[in-house]
Amino acid sequence: MATEIRVPTLGESVTEATIGRWFKAVGDQIAADEPIVELETDKVTVEVPAPAAGTLSEITVKEGETVEVGALLGTIGEGGAAREKAGSTAGKSAEGKADMTSSKVDETRAAGNGRLVEVTVPSAGESVTEAQIGEIYKKAGDTVKADEPILELETDKAAQEIPSPVSGVIRELLVKSGEEVKIGALLARIEEGADAGKPDAAAQAAGPASASTVREAERKTAEIGGEPQIEERRPPAPSAAKLMKEQDLKPSEVAGTGKDGQVLKGDVLAAIEGRGRAAPSEPAEAPKVSRAPSPAEDEAREERVKMTRLRQTIARRLKDAQNTAAMLTTFNEVDMTAVMDLRKKYKDLFEKKHGVKLGFMGFFTKAVCHALKEIPAVNAEIDGTDIIYKNYCHIGVAVGTDRGLVVPVVRDADRMTIAEIEKEIGRLGAAAREGKLSMADMQGGTFTISNGGVYGSLMSTPILNAPQSGILGMHKIQERPMVVGGQIVIRPMMYLALSYDHRIVDGKEAVTFLVRVKEVLEDPERLVLDL
Structure with missing residues (x-):
């Protein structure tokens, strides 16, 4: 069945x-x-x-x-x-593989060490034929455990970590970060069951002469800078070769900056310019009229990088939000003096008791929950011709990562203390940066907070995280002159921006929401007294 x-x-x-x-x-x-x-x-x-x-x-x-x-x-x-057939096939395959490498495996075992296991580029789907080596976590000679990541592979669709199939020692690491590899290419060899302090099983099994040859190769490698010189640099790119011929330039006169030393068109142009500067003894020519670079010259200095699938999806969903919602942004500003004084006074005691630092996000999350209870439309969403009011506060916290923007959710933030909120935000942020967020961490948000201030943003208009009806933008705290009680004083000020869906949230409600957030942050005692 x-x-x-x-x-x-x-x-x-x-x-x-x-x-x-x-x-x-x-x-x-x-x-x-x-x-x-x-x-x-x-x-x-x-x-x-x-x-x-x-x-x-x-x-x-x-x-x-x-x-x-x-x-x-x-x-x-x-x-x-099928299972029996697969088992039989696997047995034959393993038996055939053992036949092909029997001498090496037998010698390794005779030396008292484990067999060498090859790690190759796995299949990533029928439409993917190659990948790029990303970050490399281990080096030759390192001990690894079974399923421990060795390196990262990146394709146009996803990035994946390649785990070690066995526990042992990495005897060979055959790739470098940034290198392009084909599906099935050999990445590393691991000696199963070996310890880092033991000699390489392959060299030991091959005998003294072979071992000395390996050491000699290593010595020569070290003499030339630690990189095995086994390939000559690539031939010049076609456009570069054509220009070199026209300008009567030899390959030795042009420094290649492409992969494996390949000469690009931009390298030839730089060499031509340098050759002109290096001939002061020649008669001075009449000044040339400067010209704009040709499209071909501009193209030689461009870099085309394919968008990741995650980035494509983010772009599509953000544009969908603009096309669907009647999005509008309103602004206010908040004097951060009270929050900063409170944080300065209690941050050491807070960290000692709760094991987490007292930041600004805890205060802002509580202030938002306080305002959402008074203005429930900002915490609602539209479903067809219905409005769904959420009687709970699941606050999304936008986190920027190397692979794009993600919005993990602090669930039931209105029921949590500031300490609990800070702990949960810390956990979610770490998981986002490590790519370990679960589906449960991402679901069900009713309102989002985006803190552009950590990057230095002074003011912005955040885009809604559909189907939510509101998002609060935090910004950089900057000292500015303010009039307080008829006197000009310097205060740490922050601009606040609320983007909202005008189909469900009226202007009065949006302004009132920001005013309530402002009032709570300028007088944090309101949080304690629920005012």
């Missing part, structure tokens, strides 16, 4: 997802709960586990396609016969 694989519920505000990559192909054996396909939304990337064990009998959607929640992704058939 076939078992269907369908797009799971991804949160009340998420209605569709894009197929990132399939981990399995038709005919592959699958264990229950084993990740089978990766889905990407505007908020998070999630792996869909197999609902049952068996054989993947059908894939109905391809990588890159966008599907709705509940859509059929594929089917799993019963895997009894």
